[in-house]
Every structure is written in C-alpha cells, then in structure tokens.
Amino acid sequence: MSASSSTRQTLLRRRRGRVNWVAPLLVLLIAIAIAYLVSYLVLEPSRQFLLPPPHQVIAVFFDPATLSDIAVGLSRTALVAALGLAAAIIIGMAWAIAMSQARWVEDSLFPYAVILQCIPILALVPLIGFWFGYDLPARIVVCVMISLFPIVSNTLFGLRSTDPGQRDLFLLEKSSRWGRLWRLELPAAMPAVFAGLRIAAGLTIVGAIVGDFFFSRGTPGLGSLISTYQSRLQSPQLFAAIIAASLFGVLVFFAFGWLGRRVVGHWYDF
Amino acid sequence: MSAPQHLPVGREAGYPDPDPGRSLTERPRHPVLSFERAGLTFPTGTTALKDIDFDVLPGEFVTVVGPSGCGKSTLLRVASGLQTITDGDVRVATEKIGYVFQDATLLPWRSVRRNVELLAEIAGVPAAERAQRAADAIDLVGLTGFEQHYPRALSGGMRMRVSLARSLVRDPQLFLFDEPFGALDEITRERLNDELSSIFSLRRFTGLFITHSVAEAVYLGTRVIVMSGRPGTIRADIRIPESHPRDPDFRFSKEFAEVTSQVAHHLREGHSA
Ligand SMILES: Nc1ncnc2c1ncn2[C@@H]1O[C@H](COP(=O)(O)OP(=O)(O)O)[C@@H](O)[C@H]1O
Ligand SMILES: [Mg+2]
Numbered sequence: 001m002s003a004s005s006s007t008r009q010t011l012l013r014r015r016r017g018r019v020n021w022v023a024p025l026l027v028l029l030i031a032i033a034i035a036y037l038v039s040y041l042v043l044e045p046s047r048q049f050l051l052p053p054p055h056q057v058i059a060v061f062f063d064p065a066t067l068s069d070i071a072v073g074l075s076r077t078a079l080v081a082a083l084g085l086a087a088a089i090i091i092g093m094a095w096a097i098a099m100s101q102a103r104w105v106e107d108s109l110f111p112y113a114v115i116l117q118c119i120p121i122l123a124l125v126p127l128i129g130f131w132f133g134y135d136l137p138a139r140i141v142v143c144v145m146i147s148l149f150p151i152v153s154n155t156l157f158g159l160r161s162t163d164p165g166q167r168d169l170f171l172l173e174k175s176s177r178w179g180r181l182w183r184l185e186l187p188a189a190m191p192a193v194f195a196g197l198r199i200a201a202g203l204t205i206v207g208a209i210v211g212d213f214f215f216s217r218g219t220p221g222l223g224s225l226i227s228t229y230q231s232r233l234q235s236p237q238l239f240a241a242i243i244a245a246s247l248f249g250v251l252v253f254f255a256f257g258w259l260g261r262r263v264v265g266h267w268y269d270f
Numbered sequence: 271m272s273a274p275q276h277l278p279v280g281r282e283a284g285y286p287d288p289d290p291g292r293s294l295t296e297r298p299r300h301p302v303l304s305f306e307r308a309g310l311t312f313p314t315g316t317t318a319l320k321d322i323d324f325d326v327l328p329g330e331f332v333t334v335v336g337p338s339g340c341g342k343s344t345l346l347r348v349a350s351g352l353q354t355i356t357d358g359d360v361r362v363a364t365e366k367i368g369y370v371f372q373d374a375t376l377l378p379w380r381s382v383r384r385n386v387e388l389l390a391e392i393a394g395v396p397a398a399e400r401a402q403r404a405a406d407a408i409d410l411v412g413l414t415g416f417e418q419h420y421p422r423a424l425s426g427g428m429r430m431r432v433s434l435a436r437s438l439v440r441d442p443q444l445f446l447f448d449e450p451f452g453a454l455d456e457i458t459r460e461r462l463n464d465e466l467s468s469i470f471s472l473r474r475f476t477g478l479f480i481t482h483s484v485a486e487a488v489y490l491g492t493r494v495i496v497m498s499g500r501p502g503t504i505r506a507d508i509r510i511p512e513s514h515p516r517d518p519d520f521r522f523s524k525e526f527a528e529v530t531s532q533v534a535h536h537l538r539e540g541h542s543a
Contacts, residue, residue: 165375168352172369173392173440183392187379267378267420 049235060240069225070244077221078248080136080208084143085201091144092151092200093193100159100185101177110156117149121207125214134215143207147200154196158189191268194260201252209245222248301325302363302444302476303349309357309501310344318344319355320501326444331470331477331514333491335484335533341502342480343372346446349478368442368475370450374429376421376436382408383417386435393440400439407435410469427458434466438473447479451486460518463489468515484537488529489521496536506536 032054039053060066095113099106125142132138162184170180212223220228222245229238260270303326310319318341326332336342347353348360350369376385386404395403408414411431421429430450437445451459463486470477481487487494488510496506510529512520520526 163373163375165371165373166377168371169369169375169389170392171352172350172367173389175392179392183388184377187377190379264379267422 049233052236052239056236057239057243060236066237066240070222070241073220073222073225073241074244074248076219077205077208077212077223077245080139080211080221081143081201081204081252083136084140084207085147085197085204087140088144088147088151088200088204089197092148092196093155095148096152096155096159097181099156101181106156113149113152116145117153119145121146122210125210129215133217135217138215139208139211139218139221142211143204146207146210147204150196150199150203151193154192154199155189158192159185161192162188190264191260191270194256194264194270198253198256198260201256202249205245205249205252299327300363301361302328303478304361305348305358306360307358308348308355308360310341310348310353310355311357317501319348320357320503322358322502322504324495324504324507326476326478328443328476329474330492331479331490332493332495333479333481333487334495334497335481335487335537336497336502337499337537338482340497340499342482342497343448345497345502346448346478346480349444350446362444364443366440366443368437368440368445370430370433370437370445370447372449372452374421374426374433376429376432378421380420381417382413382419382421382424382432385421385432386439389436390439403439403441404435407438410438410472411435412465425458427454427462430454430462434469438469441473442475445475445477447477449480449482452482459483459486460521464516464518466490471514484530484533485521488526488533489516494529494533496533498537498539505539506533508532 035051035054039048039051043050095109099109121142124145128141128145129138132141159181166184166188167180170184175183208221209223209226212221212225213227216224222241226238226241226245229235229241257270264270305322305324308319308322309317311317322345324332334342334345344353346369348355349362350367351362377388380388383401383404386407387400390400390403405417408417411434413428413431413435416424416428421432424432433450451462454462467490477490479487479490481490491510492512492514494506494508494510495504496508497503498505508529510525512525
C-alpha cells in the first residue's frame with residue numbers, strides 16, 4: 001500500500017514538473033531565431049518562400065480574409081474528425097466488447113484488427129473515394145479506418161485487465177455476463193479506453209486532413225486550404241494553416257487528457 | 271466428479287433428513303459443510319487435495335493452518351463451488367456463502383459505500399434496502415465516516431474491513447476466509463482478529479478460516495485443522511472450548527500456549543513427513 005502511494009507521489013511530482021513552461025518557451029524562442037536566420041541569411045530572397053520569416057506568418061493571423069478561410073477550414077475539419085471519431089468509438093468498442101465475450105469471436109476477429117493496423121491507409125484512400133463518393137461520407141470513412149485500431153486494442157486490453165479475484169467475486173454471486181460487463185469489465189477498461197481515445201483523436205484529425213487532399217467535393221477543410229496555399233506558393237498562409245492544424249491537434253490531445261482525468265481521475269492516475 | 275450439492279440446513283426448515291441412516295447422537299446437527307474423502311487432482315497432474323474428510327457444524331469457526339502451497343486455497347474454492355473436486359464428495363447446506371479473499375479485491379472506481387453494496391446490487395436487492403444493509407455492515411467493521419472514500423486512499427487494514435463488510439451485506443451462513451489478514455502487520459492483524467471474533471459472535475455465521483499463522487488459527491478457531499502439503503491432507507483436528515468473542519488476553523493464557531505448541535508440533539511433523 002505504501003509502495004503504491006509513494007509511486008503516486010512520484011508521478012504527481014513528475015506531472016507538476018511538467019507544468020514548467022520556461023524551458024519549452026526557451027526552445028520555441030531558439031527555433032524562431034533559427035527560422036529568421038535561415039530565412040534572411042541562408043535562403044536567397046527568391047527562395048525565401050521556403051521558410052518565410054516568422055512575423056509574416058504571424059501577420060496572417062491578423063488578416064481577416066485569410067483568418068476566416070482558416071477558421072472555416074478548421075471547423076469543417078473538426079466536424080469531419082468528430083464524426084469520424086464518434087463512429088470509430090462506436091464501432092471499435094462494439095468490436096472489442098464482442099471479442100471480450102467469447103474466445104472464438106476474438107480468434108476470428110482480432111487478426112483483422114491487426115491487418116487494419118498494418119494496411120497503409122493512404123493506399124486505400126483513392127478506393128474509398130471511388131466507393132463512397134468524394135464528399136463527407138468518404139472523409140468520415142478515412143477517419144474511422146485510421147483511428148479504429150487504438151480504440152479496439154485499448155478497449156480489449158482494458159476489458160481484460162480485471163484480476164481473477166474480482167472475476168471470482170462475480171462468479172460467486174452468479175452475476176450475469178452483462179452484469180459483469182457493466183459493473184466490472186467496462187469500468188476497469190476506462191483508463192485504457194481513454195488512453196486509446198487520446199491517440200485515436202489525434203489520428204482522426206490526420207484522417208480528416210488527408211481526406212481533403214484526395215476528395216474535392218463539399219466545403220474545403222484545412223487540408224484543401226493547405227494544398228491550395230502550397231500550389232499558389234502562398235508560403236506565410238501555408239505555414240499559418242499548418243500551425244492552426246497543429247494547435248488544433250494539441251488542443252484535442254489536452255481535451256481528451258482532461259476528459260480522461262474527469263472520468264477516471266478519482267481512482268486512476270491518468 | 272461431483273459439484274458441491276446444496277442441502278437444506280436442518281430438519282427445522284421442514285426438509286427431510288438427507289441422511290436417515292446416521293444416528294442423531296453421531297451427528298447432532300447437520301453440517302453446513304462436509305467433505306467426504308474429497309480429493310482433487312488438477313489436469314496438470316498436481317494433486318492438491320487428498321482424502322479430505324471433515325464436517326463443519328453450524329456455529330463453528332474452523333481455522334485451517336498449513337504451509338503455503340499445501341492446498342488451503344483450493345480447499346476454500348472447492349467449498350464455495352468455484353472449483354470442482356475429482357474424488358469423493360463435498361456437500362454445502364447453504365447457498366448464502368461469503369468469501370473473503372487474500373486480496374481485498376475491491377473495485378477501485380467505487381467508493382467504500384458502493385463497494386460494500388456491490389454483491390447486493392448484483393443479487394438485485396432494492397436500492398433502499400441495499401443502502402441500509404451497507405450502512406449496517408460499514409458500522410460493524412468500524413468504517414463509519416469513510417463511506418465516500420475510494421480504496422486507494424485506504425490502508426491495507428481498512429481495505430480488508432471493506433472487503434469484510436461487502437460479504438457481511440449478504441448475511442452469509444457459511445463464511446469462507448482465505449488468509450484475509452496475511453498481508454497485514456501484526457498489530458493490525460490482531461486488532462482485526464478481535465473485531466472478527468466479535469462480529470462472529472454477533473452474526474453467528476459458520477466460519478472456515480484459512481491462515482498460515484498458528485497464533486491466528488488458535489486465537490480465532492473453535493477448532494483448528496492442521497494441513498500438510500503435497501498432496502494436501504489433514505494432520506490434526508483440535509477443539510478449542512474458549513467462547514467468542516475472545517478476550518484479547520486469551521493470547522497470553524496457558525491454554526493458548528498449549529494448543530499453539532500442539533499445532534506447531536503437528537505442522538512440523540507434517541513437514542518432515
Ligand atoms: N488451477 C490450478 N491448476 C494447477 N495447479 C494448481 C491450480 N491451483 C493450484 N494449484 C496447485 O495446487 C497446490 C495447492 O495450491 P493452493 O491451494 O493455492 O495452496 P495454498 O493456498 O495452501 O498456498 C499448489 O501446488 C498449486 O501449484
Ligand atoms: Mg492460498
């Protein structure tokens with residue numbers, strides 16, 4: 001008992017240590033300095049578009065027209081990612097629960113989860129467009145395919161993380177299979193599920209942006225915006241869109257961390 | 271190859287005598303639990319139990335002491351129906367069985383109160399009654415005020431109390447304990463022994479208590495059974511007339527010292543055999 005609480009102490013200390021903003025900020029300043037150096041001193045003026053000076057990128061965020069393009073693109077991307085993630089959660093958790101209920105289901109379905117993980121999804125994207133059209137449904141399918149595996153594998157791992165004593169307890173009280181799933185296996189799985197969700201949420205944003213590169217119907221998302229800026233050599237705008245996408249990814253990562261702590265933080269150091 | 275059978279507790283309940291051939295003087299009360307030349311060989315070839323033959327009568331608190339690996343846990347798993355024997359017979363006269371494991375096996379996402387309510391919840395006891403019974407059990411194990419705590423905030427001894435309360439809620443007739451205090455320090459263990467003794471005299475269940483501590487076995491038992499290992503067999507069966515709740519000073523009595531040395535002697539004998 002004392003061992004586990006002292007481990008928790010260490011973890012807390014480490015987490016508190018992570019809230020140190022000074023060091024990462026310093027790294028950022030150095031990176032910006034290097035960017036200026038490269039932009040003005042290394043690159044010839046005609047090739048400066050390869051790495052625009054940082055203040056030009058920042059200026060984009062104060063240009064209302066471009067800013068609104070990026071905001072619209074971001075909201076579209078967020079919508080696609082959210083729908084894709086929701087579908088992946090439903091499909092992935094149902095898949096994992098089915099596998100946890102019977103060995104033969106796991107034996108027949110788990111290999112496909114692994115195969116799904118091994119397929120280079122990008123190779124499939126043109127086919128997905130072919131089958132589902134080049135609009136919202138195809139984009140969502142890409143998101144689901146890319147984010148499904150961490151949800152399936154983490155949920156299955158979590159459902160199996162109960163200990164034999166806890167299972168004996170439910171056996172002795174003659175609990176139904178659903179009672180055990182609801183009262184034991186699903187709650188026990190929650191930390192792993194949220195760890196999987198955090199990974200899946202990041203991947204689903206990748207999926208939404210990649211979908212834009214291949215599918216042209218519907219309002220353009222961030223991905224479409226990025227390829228437009230790239231083809232027009234609008235380099236500061238391109239960088240601004242990339243930064244917006246990255247900030248969105250970071251935001252989503254922290255949001256899921258926060259959500260996980262809200263749900264399981266009272267019993268698990270998430 | 272028989273699973274434990276569930277037999278009525280007694281003729282008072284209006285059930286026919288399950289064994290009319292035996293005279294009443296031989297068996298004054300129907301045992302709550304009875305092993306009849308029971309044996310268990312695992313598919314791996316390990317014989318964990320051999321020729322286990324004893325009865326546990328209503329109101330008894332039988333302690334079983336033996337070296338680790340001698341089949342004590344297996345004995346309890348057989349009594350509870352979690353494990354099926356391969357030879358002989360096991361009869362259990364009640365379905366109301368309480369089981370306290372060596373680990374507290376609490377659900378860490380549930381508060382103390384919700385952990386204590388768990389078994390009643392699984393059994394479908396209505397919420398209001400469940401809450402009342404949980405409050406009583408929490409009071410009985412001395413955890414009032416800790417209802418909203420989560421297991422990770424509790425000490426090892428308190429977790430065992432929660433585990434005890436969780437089983438008490440179901441009001442078991444046969445209460446099985448598998449080295450519940452084995453991982454605790456001696457001071458905590460002795461306090462919990464005292465409390466278990468008074469809970470036993472209040473609730474009047476029938477107990478089968480596994481331990482590897484001779485002192486604990488003698489202090490808690492109305493009977494001490496000494497087991498020896500591989501395959502697990504019974505070495506000795508010693509009665510202790512002292513009444514429950516036990517006086518903590520019983521530990522320093524001459525009788526306690528005598529029984530303790532007797533048990534220790536049988537254990538050593540079993541070990542060299
Ligand atoms: N499921 C099992 N399969 C095979 N062997 C087992 C199993 N459970 C226990 N055993 C063996 O049976 C013996 C008795 O185990 P156990 O009842 O746990 O002993 P104790 O509780 O006295 O320490 C040990 O040798 C153990 O390895
Ligand atoms: Mg054991």
